[in-house]
Amino acid sequence: TSVVNQVVGVPRADGKVVWMQVNSHALGLNSAGKPVAVVVTFADVTRLKRIETELRKSESHLQSMTMQFQGLLEAIPDQIMVLDKEMRMVWLNRNPDYEQLSYDRTMRTPCYEMPEVDCGPASGNQEPLCESCPIKKTFASGRTEESQLSLADGRTLALRAFPIFDEQGEVVNVIEVVQDISVSLKQRAQSMRTGQLAALGELAAGVAHEINNPINGVINYA
Numbered sequence: 001t002s003v004v005n006q007v008v009g010v011p012r013a014d015g016k017v018v019w020m021q022v023n024s025h026a027l028g029l030n031s032a033g034k035p036v037a038v039v040v041t042f043a044d045v046t047r048l049k050r051i052e053t054e055l056r057k058s059e060s061h062l063q064s065m066t067m068q069f070q071g072l073l074e075a076i077p078d079q080i081m082v083l084d085k086e087m088r089m090v091w092l093n094r095n096p097d098y099e100q101l102s103y104d105r106t107m108r109t110p111c112y113e114m115p116e117v118d119c120g121p122a123s124g125n126q127e128p129l130c131e132s133c134p135i136k137k138t139f140a141s142g143r144t145e146e147s148q149l150s151l152a153d154g155r156t157l158a159l160r161a162f163p164i165f166d167e168q169g170e171v172v173n174v175i176e177v178v179q180d181i182s183v184s185l186k187q188r189a190q191s192m193r194t195g196q197l198a199a200l201g202e203l204a205a206g207v208a209h210e211i212n213n214p215i216n217g218v219i220n221y222a
Contacts, residue, residue: 002026007045019049079178082164083135087111090173111135111176134161138174148181155182 003024009017021043026035073080073093082091087110134145138161149157158181164173 007049017046018044019046021045078180081111081176081178083111083174083176084172085139087133087135134159135174135176137161138163139171142171155180157181 003022006022006024008020008022010020011017022040024038024040026038028036030036076093080093081089083089089109089111132147134147137145142163142165144163145161147159149159151157158179160177160179162175162177163171164175166172
């Protein structure tokens with residue numbers, strides 16, 4: 001039986017291993033069915049073996065880094081998605097706050113078909129091409145674009161779009177980060193209200209002080 005591309009490690013006197021690729025074929029058979037002769041060829045594949053080992057190590061390292069990066073993205077509380085020029089989602093992180101987005105992430109679903117989205121063809125709001133969408137603006141400008149989206153339930157979302165370029169400098173994908181800023185906006189409004197009330201209190205105290213001075217004089221003269 002022929003042996004094809006069998007890789008064999010041959011130790012040298014200095015302890016290093018030379019990797020040989022061996023092929024052997026029988027040259028004719030005798031009456032007993034045994035080979036009359038065998039042709040064997042050798043090829044030194046030590047360099048290729050070393051490259052293969054380095055590639056395996058690199059692949060293992062990349063897989064580890066990919067898993068760590070994936071875990072990092074999955075842990076981010078904001079919604080992160082990667083979209084193509086047709087506004088279809090290429091990738092979407094899992095987020096416990098967005099359980100309604102638990103569909104198959106390998107399906108390139110248009111972003112305007114996501115739950116609670118009120119834009120594009122799904123909304124019928126006379127903007128079928130999503131002209132006000134930061135994603136489309138980023139595809140056109142190649143720069144980071146931002147906007148806010150108010151939902152029917154009273155929440156406000158901050159949308160930020162970042163471009164991804166290819167080797168020719170063309171925008172091939174866009175990363176969109178969606179953050180619920182409803183609480184921060186309420187806190188900011190409450191803080192401004194508190195500041196306004198404090199300023200009004202200081203003004204009222206100052207006015208009362210300025211009024212009390214002449215009134216005290218009138219009372220004394222009276």
